[in-house]
Amino acid sequence: MSASHKGFGSIGLALIVHGSGNDPRSSNWHKVYNRVMKEALRAKGPPDEHSGLANRCRIWRTAEQVIDCYVQYAPLEFRKSLEHGTSEFQEEAKCLYCAHVATRKMQGFKSTTTFWLDRNADLQKPTTFDFYWCKGALCGISVSLSDQKRDCGLLDLFGSETDSLYIRPGDWVDSFILNVSETTVHGSLTVSGITVRKLSGKEVHFGKKEGYKRMLAPVVGNGIVGVKVELAENKVTRIGLVESSSTTFATKHPIGDITLRQLLWKDKIPSLELRFDKFETGYWLLESHYDLLPMEVLVFGHTVDELATMVGLSASRDLRWLSIHRSDGSKEEVGSRFSDCQVTIPSPEESGKAGYENVLIEESTKYFPVDGPGGEHIIGFEMTIGALPVGIRIITNRGRQVTFGKRHDNNHVQYAADSGFGVAGIYCSFAYHSLPSSQLSTISLVQSPNFTTEHPDYGALEDSAGTAWEPQRPPLNWQAVGPCYGSNENAEVATTIDFSRSVSRIQGLLPAPEWMDVIELGGFAIYYQDGEILNLGLTTPLWPKIGKRTVGHLKSMPRHFRMATSMSRDKVNGRPHVSTDEEALAQPTEWVLPGSGERLVAVSVWSGKFLNGIQFHTASGNNSPKWGQCGGEPSARISPGGDDGVVALKISLGSRRGGYSACSIAPQAVQAMGET
Template sequence: MGGYDNYCAICGTPVSQPIWDDDNNNANTAEDEDEDEYEYDRSILSVSDVLWMNDVRLICENPEATSINKVFITGPAHYNDYGFFSVEPSTHPNFPRGGQMGLDNHQDGQVGLRGYDWGNEHPYAIPFHMKCYRILEACLTLQSQAQPNKGEDSIDEQTLYLMWMAIANQSSSQCLTGRHVLPYGVDTDEQYWAGRRGEEAFVMDPLEIPQLREYYQALPLLRDAGTNRKAKSYGATNETQQDPFARLPAELLLTIVGQLPLESMKCLQAASSAVARLELSNGFWKRRIRRDIPWLFDLPAPAHGDGSKKEEPDWAKTYADLLERSDASSPLQIRGLVNRRRIWGVCEEFVQPYATRKAIINADRARSNSSLLSDAVSTPMRLLTSVQTGSESSVLPLLKRLSDINRASVLSVYWSNEGALSGFGFRFITIPDREGEGEEEETIGSREHFAKRAEFKISSTDWIRGFVVTSRSDPTLPYSERKVVGLQVLSVYGKSFQLGQSPGGGDLRLIHVEGNNLLAGLLAQWPPQAGVISGLSLLQVSPFVPESPPRAMELAQNQAYTQEADTEITSRLWRGTLPPPWLSLSLEKFGYWTSDLKLDLAPMEHLLFGWDDAELSTITEFAGDVHFGAFEIRYSNKPPKSIGPRPLTMKSLSIDGAGGERIVAVAVVVSHITAGVRVVTNYNRQLVLGSCRPNGSGETVYASSEEKTLSGLYCHWTDRGSPKARLECLAGLFSPSLETNITPSELPPPTGPKDTDATNPGHAHWWEPSPPPATWAAAGPTHGSFETPSHPLRRSTAYPSPSASTTWLDCSHPVRKVSLNYTHPAQHFLFSVISLIFEYADGSIGSVGPTRLSAPTDNEGDDGKPWCWCHFDGGGSEFKAERAKTPHYYSGEEWVIEGGAMLSACRLWVDGGSDGASGGGPLRGLQFVSVTGEESPHWCACDGPATAVIRFDSGKVNDNHDGDGNDQKAVGLKVFLDSNGRAVTYSDTIIVGIQALVQS
């Protein structure tokens, strides 16, 4: 059997049947002996013997469940790979449905969970075999006769889950089945469960055991033994006068012997003739079976045909037989029974911690059930800290009856010595003039970590409706633990009180009751070792019942009218500030590189376009970093707003806010990472960042509609304090529809302009920001069009590729200045121009690519220089020395024409094809010429005569060096922007093709 990374929490074996190499079915040879040591003997063990291991369930927790107990057990689970299970739904009310927990429900209702994964977005899930669960149930039921609620005959899933999480926390791998954590009866230090010769019993079915069933059907009978068993059959010695046990009565001796383990009893029989002569009845051995061999829980009660004792089983013989047959070292072993005995030994390790935790949970439930909380509904449990393992949980009642709303009270908040939230307390003020006298405070949390206390006094005319929680982690440390450092209490009538540190410099989470319910209690989680509150849920009740006091209903109604009464903003952690609470969120889409992202701990950053139409009318520009490091809105009357850690190379879309232009859609392309972003306005103009293609897969569009208006966007970046910061998600913020902000309902929403090839409609690109005038058309070849050479490991790429975008530059007006921006060269692109910018004589700007460059300030690259993604570019190693000389993005030499002049020509240098073919190659140089005869610098490699010339002052549009060309002068340039194919996380978007535009 090969290695597995998911095991049953009870028996420790894999959660799917063992797999053998089908090619290794023959008898072993001597040279195969070492390898076969790690193979089960197929003459002993067959596939049918281990099919029981496929019947798997998972126990997990649904933070979004409305009950106080949020634990659930799944339906049948099918193991896939890498720890993932496809889980069938169960009838459990807490089972996640409707997209809860961020799980995508498949058409058949199945969801995906990963076992033993603390880092995953979803809560810790623990797999187990159903047959092992039945053994555990039998073990706990047998031991519970002296425990509370002894009438119960089933396992309390909340107790089991919390107990297992605490045990898993003792393992360095945080996996319940660590060999040093539980006694699985296997002598191995292997990381994975490895099949070994001689250990076949450990994977045999522990419940359906044919040999045991046959033994039960033919139990040895007492009449066949001939006489009652006496102790002398165990080899008693001769009586001695010094035997102290000889003076004890037989009844006392039977009591002593009955309490001893079998081996100790044998030693006593050998040492004492009085004990050796003691007659041990058949009933004695029957009782010993129940006590010493409890894994025989299915031992049937004998059926007497005529009621006589002659058919009574010989329990001494049965005891000896089945004790030996459940011994892994016995040649007479029944393998399934050996496995059951092994599993029972593991289950016994759970008995005491289960009973201890069950008593705590029962007390907590009793406290809730005796109050208003018995009818409470829970808000989703919000994860507040990075600490997740081994959590305790408890309820703090605030209202035990609705009439308590008329009493003044105090909420206490406890902090550790390190300034982290450790617990809550609550008490009613009995005598206002002598506050504290006769008042009992109930608390939840890790009391041994309570070091400081802050109080919020609640008047009899107000009530708490929620909290703003401030938490913080170190963004420069990838594994920095998050902790709660501040808490703002919100009241129904708008009061707030800051406890702990102020919100500045932290991440915020809004937690409040929903609708017109009232806060009735707190449900908190905390790991006892760390002593910090790691999760918080509010318990809410409806006050609209006959016995409700008027004050309760008044508070609930006033609370419902506040802006924060119903909001999706509570589902996310927010960096710096909270978005307006009346906004709704679209669902984020993550790439598969973020499969271990825990969304509750991912601080989102929001960019609101404007609070109202007046503010929207002042927008002049939307900009985004070309590697998705930041996004920005600029206004005509105030400073810009931006989000993101790296606003370094900004590409802009001008917006005529005063003329009614509004952003109405944001499209995101997600594959393994976020690969492209488009921002579209109601004028069907757009900004394109990264790799986007019309009709391409993987694009998600967040757009205004008749029902809602796109009012902003929100994002999350990982490694925010590092030059390797990466945009993990981008999604939309929406507000109720405003007619002035959207396209009229009779028109379809704009999707962005497409550059469609009439000869090949399927070969289209996005225009950016919009197409040229309708009377302009592309003419002649696309200079720079080529195909990379094929390679055994990858297909060739034709440039411009389907992911390219097209834009254009107007060459029909006088130009005063031309400038270029570069990026580091790549394998096929020595001419790595990211932007081409025209400043016209009238002061207007025409641009292709990013227009604002800021140098990075880190020193994490080679020789203390700024770091860039080229560090991972193995294919461009020949450019390493050159890359060290310049930042990743940098400006080239400008060309200034005094007073401005019309352009007469654009000279282009194109390689003959990197594969030696004659069909063209990538661009390698560029130069402009004015009508006054002035020439721009030779940008990049402009050796020899130009390969082609696009002319703006004569009838020759595309002169090549032979003098041939088209008989129409150009009025502009059509420019193709595409990826340079750098094999790193973020490639660069560069100019890969230039074509003439003519007046049709």
């Protein structure tokens, strides 16, 4: 068929599709159509240089005749729509985002767009919204304006239920809030409830009130004129508003940040004045669409006054939860704390019984103080991305920083507030299913227009090798001196133990028997007399913390818990200072100094390829328990003073050791620091 004949064929196809067999007059449509097409397809002689123009003229002439047939023999419903006229919104109205609101299978879905309004005059008509539910899930919406009815979705399903909403003339829909929850019938996420906000300010709710929240609202200056939906498995699976700037009305709740509308929120819709940056995630594929991940918001402060109430941040070793602490003693948290989680392990052989028992896991916590009352606030953060977001480095306006999780993996993404905005918090999702609770899957920045923050200088907080100083960079006249004990090859964070400050206690000094890798111990925390806590990694949550600890409990704990492994692993452990597991369990895990604390006068270290062990000493002769493997003579004893003017001990922390990669940093090298 020639190009011109193809054009005629498509016109005929349109007529066939839209013709109605219910109208008796349509039985003769083919006679008229055949007569028109027979003339149109009649040969006009051999082609010449003007045949292209002639063919185009014939196509237009035939199209006009076919349209006449279409109007005469089309079904009554289509003729009514022609008489009604084309919607004045249809040319420029757009659906800016059609969000997932339910999980579905990959096949068997269909989409449709329905205009609820044709012109602004329709707003002066009484309107009725009907919401259709099938087994608790939204399956369709119908809008009736006077004698017109606009249907969208599945309205005639067996057993479906209907809720109706009347809107008086002059009023209209401002926005919707959908409740998305898991239903036992569907076994997946569905729209189980809906809140309608009117321009008049009233709200009406239908269905369930619990569930995750999704906002459907037009952008500033637009009004709602229709809806676009996707249907599958007898429910609405995607939905988006058709918006127009040609309306005489606009939303009373303007949403300037479209990201807020694109995301699903766990508990409630965040403040509409906040701005949300695009989130990042890792290379592990999630089971759900990204716009079906329930997001949680951790707000440091909407305003300067609220920022002033923040006194600290804390997180678990693998970022399964994060929290902020307020000056009134309250906390706000995202994620799932699992300090009360129990792990089933084989019963120890000493118990004289077979089977399994539950042992409580006490998850270690890293805490970072923030002097909000004194004007300190967060100005940015850097996210470390691997299989998932695996680390977050937070910067304050006082040049202080903290790393939760780890710093080295595939990539880094840095966040800072836009011009005219301030860092108000973070938002994130915990949707990668991994027992005992879901892991962090996405994270990004929340900004507020109520204050401004400067951009952080990440380079100023690092040494020449790119290692981040924590909690802050030491004085510039402090320089590393003497040999390094261990390896700085994979150093991610560096910190200093200041010999001039009194220490009140050191917590987490665990020994490693011969069969245990030092990386499994994690790290320890130093508590200064002035109340500051210096976290040198987090202790393992798997060291027995039950009332009666036994060797059976110790050996039954899972090895290399939540660690990644490489293809080859080197034996990098030193010699243990405990000869039996009973000795390991008998060693105190905390060193408490008498009175108001003492200053350290020496530190003994044991090292090889990595730092293997460490012990602390005071002027009064107090010696701390040993951390790690401290068998034999120490590799060095570092003391303040001396020819190098030693004032502090530099400790490098990393997450990789001997083929294992932990989910948080731990000590891996030490070196003296002298004052020049």
